[in-house]
Amino acid sequence: DIQMTQSPASLSASLDEIVTITCQASLDIGNWLAWYQQKPGKSPQLLIYGATSLADGVPSRFSGSRSGTQYSLKISKLQVEDTGIYYCLQHYSAPWTFGGGTKLELK
């Protein structure tokens, strides 16, 4: 199975701060990576697909990038509504696998 190592596990940041979350894939998955945000008691919501494409309705302060087998989700100016848990998902090959999650809180 492809392992997705996500870091950090938790993160505390201030309003308007730049936040970066990363996922390291255990092998080359190309651009077959998506990012999700999950709020407490809710289902995950799609943020980024194809490693870099912004999903419909997602604010432009969110962006995705790739460097080799490392993938990053960047929030350019953290807002109150951005708190939650973020997950990456590789959909290059079955079984699809998720990162362990990053809990993002406001400082």
Add this chain to the structure above:
Amino acid sequence: QVKLLQSGAALVKPGDSVKMSCKASGYTFTDYIIHWVKQSHGKSLEWIGYINPYSGGTNYNEKFKSKATLTVDKSSSTAYMEFSRLTSEDSAIYYCARGVTDYFDYWGQGVMVTVSS
């Protein structure tokens, strides 16, 4: 708009089975795969498998192959997952999600399954 409406929470006894549903609306049901995902309390997400509503074809995570059975009813645009021989390890929230180019764009609200005697 696209919606995936899942069935309600379930309390089941160890050794029993549970069958949950995922009713799709707002799109052509047979045009998109339905995935199922497990989220144990406070933990990350695990992919269980998917079903192609058009063909009925399935693909399971080996970990859940003997545990989960995926089916669909095209006439009602509903996907089902049956989980068998339940143990406390199966207590979790289970989501269905629509697959597009293999990632998930829309998710159901989740079904909480509690396994307890």
